[in-house]
Amino acid sequence: MISEQDAEFVYDEESGEWVNPALAAAKAATSSQVQVRDAVGNLLADGDGVTVVKDLKVKGANQTLKRGTVIKSIRLTGDAQEIECRHEAIKGLVLRAEFVRKLKPD
Structure with missing residues (x-):
């Protein structure tokens, strides 16, 4: 059963960890930028x-x-x-x- 606290996190496939959604969104934005x-x-x-x-x-x-x-x-x-x-x-x-x-x- 998923508790309310676990529902606030997103699974990051690269690291294999559950992370804060804001951190996941920031990571996705930086990876999509062209250097x-x-x-x-x-x-x-x-x-x-x-x-x-x-x-x-x-x-x-x-x-x-x-x-x-x-x-x-x-x-x-x-x-x-x-x-x-x-x-x-x-x-x-x-x-x-x-x-x-x-x-x-x-």
């Missing part, structure tokens, strides 16, 4: 500044982003390999995370 890493393995987040690590030809804009170009604020797209960013000459720019490096905090 985006830059060219050297640093974890990227929304609003981070990045620098381009190699010259990139931008399709549709007939321009090249030169190595060392600083992009001040990025947005994560939900894809582990793509980030959205803005450059003064190019709007709606999407870059592969493997071609950028996170700026060091000042």
